[in-house]
Amino acid sequence: MSLKKNPSNPPPAGSTLPPLAASRPISPEDVIAKKIARDQRDALVRGVTSIEAMREAIKQAARSLPAMTAVPRIGRIDAATFRARAAQGLPFIISGMAKGWPLCALTPQALRERYSHLHVRARVGDYINTAFAPDRAMQDMSMLEYLELVETGEHDLPPYLGNLELRELNSLCHWPTYFDKMGPPRFWLGPSGTVTPLHCDYDDNIFAQIWGTKRIFLAPPHHDAFLYPSEANAILFGSPFDPEAPDYEKFPLARQATTIECIVNAGDMLYVPAGWYHQVRALTFSLSANRWARAMPLALKGDPALQRLTDA
DSSP states (O other), rough: OOOOOTTTTTOTTOOOOOOOOOOOOOOOHHHHHHHHHHHHHHHHHBBBSSHHHHHHHHHHHHTTOOOOSSSEEEEOOOOOHHHHHHTTOOOEEEEETTTOOHHOOOOOOHHHHTTTEEEEEESSSTTTTTTSSTTTOOEEEEHHHHHHHHOOOOSOOOEEOOOOOOOOHTOOOOOOOOOOSSSSOEEEOOTTEEEEEEEEEEEEEEEEEEEOOEEEEEEEEEGGGGSOOEEETTEEEEOOOOOTOOOOOOOOGGOOOEEEEEETTTTTTTETTTTTTTEEEESSEEEEEEEEOOOSOGGGTOOTTOOOOEEE
């Protein structure tokens, strides 16, 4: 006598399940098509004809910049003054601009008590040399677990919370309306010794130091020719060169790169123009936040040759 199979029941133990349908492998053509689609979306968001054209225009404009030996500090300014100064294409620090934010008054202990439940993704292990790789070492955990991990002090490179969208903290920030269109705030938290290695973003960037002190190295956009850049995506390029420990035997062209060091203190804001390379190191336990503009960089002064025409 034969038994009929009941499709509603699982197969008996020892039976062989049919193999899963194999997913179609990703071809080089798929990768290229995906990149083109992303570049087109990025260009549409920023209102430019193409991201590549925007990158080249930024580097070309930077070639006429005056030489800098220090990042200037200025007092609080309104949006019109900010935009006029930012149009020069040079970085500057606005002292005390974020000092009155409620987030600046929050203590690390209050962060532990009130926000211990937040889900975070921590950078662990060698997150410097893998910073722009798709397989960078990351671990999911709660804010409390992260703070406890830091307290152990058992890591050669301290774990780092970087580029996180912590919406619960947004209401504690009072961002000035320097840009007409901005991306969401991103938060950066970690002890002394956490590092974001040298890279550039092709968006204007306003960076607020909430707690602690950070040291930042900057290099102008057109010096990418000396910094051995690699593309992470169309608006993000990383460099293997370390301006804090320069290895000119391995990177001889870097001798020609200009790097400028600055210190940002609690309450300061740093404007990083689009295309400027920067490396960031926490000198103390630090909390920072930043926002990227989502428009044509101010240094390009609304170049009509780059403007995307919209349908009437």
